[in-house]
Amino acid sequence: MGRGIKKWWTRKSEKEKEEYKQWVKDRSNIILGCFGLYGLILFIYYVTHLETDPLTKRSRFLIFNKEQEKQLGQMVLEIHLKAHKKDLVPKTHPAYKRLLRVIEKILVANKDLKSIRDTEWTLTVINTPLSNSYILPGGNIFVSLDILKIIENDDQLAIVLAHEMAHSLLLHSLESLSDQLLWDFLIAVPILLVWALFPDVTAFIIHMIGERIINIMYNLPYSRVLENEADEVGLKLAAKACIDIREAVVFWATMRTLTEMHLLPPELPWISSHPSHGDREKKLNEEMTTAIELRKDSGCPILPAVDPRNKFYERSAKEQEIYFKQRGII
Structure with a gap:
């Protein structure tokens, strides 16, 4: 225009x-x-259209309802299933059964949450070379087999899955989409004026620079806030499920160490949609005392005397390398 x-x-x-x-x-x-x-x-x-999230008490902007989330989730699920048609792992696979068992444990322990009960959870396991897990709108969980090489035990697996489930409970996908649509309306007029007043090449450069600035100054920090929030709520979900939540710190410490060993892609937190592995490790450590109290109040058995965090931090760099080789990560 x-x-x-x-x-x-x-x-x-x-x-x-x-x-x-x-x-x-x-x-x-x-x-x-x-x-x-x-x-x-x-x-x-x-x-x-501001509402308060019942789990975090944070005010958020939402323009979609649960029914629209289900419709969006079904549409996106079909796209992802089609994209991974050749990579789908059958439900008879041991990894699928393991993942399903851990998910059910988290769901049963948190059935007091209405959002847990109202969500139709699904699990899809894919055989891809990416060490990744993610969740689509509506509670559709995707997990790559490759990430199981890094995950040491079911406690760490529960931490990863609880994090993804927390994204769904907090409606982060709907919040992000609502936020993006609002930004579209806010910047529509400035973009129109830029393209109307400047030559095409100049307008293109201004447009691109403006988008990059908004992305770095707002979108990416906002995404990192949502990731930290999912870490915090996911830790609580895992605590109520009697998971050894100290393994959350070990998992992110492992990711940090693998990055430092150049076995994972280097991190540039200020241009990333996720916090750095080290920041997540530190933040979860700070929240651990409260989470352990929640675990105790949920009637869980006492945690093992040996803290897995201490075992990890006591290893030297050389010992870590040997340990990762033994586990098949390297």
């Missing part, structure tokens, strides 16, 4: 341009008022 306005303007004579400029000048207050009204409408829409 901006380019269309620019082309339309170049076809006008100097006399017509002066007439239009005068027309705009005479109605400048009305035009500014329209921009102000547009901003006010967006602000009112934003305020009226």
